[in-house]
Amino acid sequence: MLLDNTSYTISASDGINLFIRNHSVKNSNKVILLIHGLGEHSGRYLNLIKDFNNNNISVFTIDIRGHGKSEGKRGHSPFYEQLMSDIQCFVQHVINKTSNQKHFLYGHSMGGNLVINYSLQKDEKINGIIATSPCIKPTIEPYKIKLFMAKLFQKIIPSLTLNNGLDIHGVSRNLEVIEDYVNDPLNHDQISVQLGLDIISSGIYALEKAE
Numbered sequence: 001m002l003l004d005n006t007s008y009t010i011s012a013s014d015g016i017n018l019f020i021r022n023h024s025v026k027n028s029n030k031v032i033l034l035i036h037g038l039g040e041h042s043g044r045y046l047n048l049i050k051d052f053n054n055n056n057i058s059v060f061t062i063d064i065r066g067h068g069k070s071e072g073k074r075g076h077s078p079f080y081e082q083l084m085s086d087i088q089c090f091v092q093h094v095i096n097k098t099s100n101q102k103h104f105l106y107g108h109s110m111g112g113n114l115v116i117n118y119s120l121q122k123d124e125k126i127n128g129i130i131a132t133s134p135c136i137k138p139t140i141e142p143y144k145i146k147l148f149m150a151k152l153f154q155k156i157i158p159s160l161t162l163n164n165g166l167d168i169h170g171v172s173r174n175l176e177v178i179e180d181y182v183n184d185p186l187n188h189d190q191i192s193v194q195l196g197l198d199i200i201s202s203g204i205y206a207l208e209k210a211e
Contacts, residue, residue, distance in 0.1 A: 010093050012065065013085045014078075019069035020093070023049050024058040031101050033094055034061040035087070037109025038135070038199075039075065039164055041068025041186045058101070060094045062086075064111070066195075068186050075161050075190030080117075080198035087118050095125050106130040113199060116206045136203040150193050158194035 005024075009017040021042055024031075032052055036042050042061035049059045065072035065086060077083050087105075095103060103126055107115035112134025119129045153160050166189065171181050181187060 007069075009070075010089060012082075012089055014082065016065050016086075017071045018065060018086060018090065019063040020090070021059075021061040022097075023053055023060070024098070025053050025056055028056050028058040028098075029101050030057045031094060031098050031103050032057055032059045032130075033091060033103060033105050034059055035105065035107040035111035035114055036061070036064065036067070037111050037133075038191060039067070039166060039188050040181075040184075043068065043186060044181075044184070058098065060090075060097075062090045064114075066192075067188070073159055073161065073192070074188045075164065075195060076159050076192035077195050077198070078158070079194065080202055083114060083198075084118060084121070087114060088123070091118075091123065091125060102127040104128045104130060106132075107134065108132045110135045110199060112136070113202055113206070117202050120206065120209055135199055136206055138200070138203075150197055153193045154197055159192050161190040161192045162196075163189050164191035164196075 005022070007019065007021045009019055012018055019042070034042065034045055034049070036045065041063045045061065049061070052059050063070040064077075064083065066074050066076045091103070091105070105115040105118065105126055106129070107113070109132075112131035113136060115129045116131050116134055116136070119126065168178055168181055171178055
């Protein structure tokens with residue numbers, strides 16, 4: 001039985017408003033804290049959330065800054081630690097509402113990168129993580145000249161955004177899903193120089209810690 005189905009914003013440490021969805025079910029003893037991937041938003045996971053709810057699991061979601069209904073320049077974060085701080089705010093907010101339950105971070109793609117790196121901080125309030133297709137290592141190594149230029153612009157205009165280069169046909173084999181993705185006004189194809197380099201370096205860090 002769905003107990004709550006609301007949306008609202010919470011404030012990040014720097015004052016940015018972050019969009020939250022609350023999909024709580026009655027008598028739940030587990031909570032999923034869901035974090036989406038690059039260029040998308042939490043609204044794309046409603047079918048998955050429904051499956052969790054049907055199994056008596058509550059779900060809270062967040063739109064990462066610069067994505068969906070959260071504030072911030074599209075596809076940009078000033079530095080990776082700010083994203084970690086945003087997740088910490090999200091986690092603390094959810095735990096304050098559901099303190100008697102077990103909490104699991106679930107991240108997809110870039111969200112997978114974020115939850116893995118957040119778990120390395122050893123937040124004892126989190127009981128476990130789930131990471132699907134985590135953005136940890138590029139499938140194709142970026143050209144050295146591109147990395148050189150990115151690092152140059154990072155020093156001059158870190159918020160400069162470019163096309164993220166994601167292949168939308170890799171989203172799904174279902175053409176209707178791809179069409180919905182393309183036509184969704186809350187999706188975008190941008191990534192800043194700063195965020196792009198942060199994703200690469202944080203992926204390397206996570207792999208080093210795994211070894």
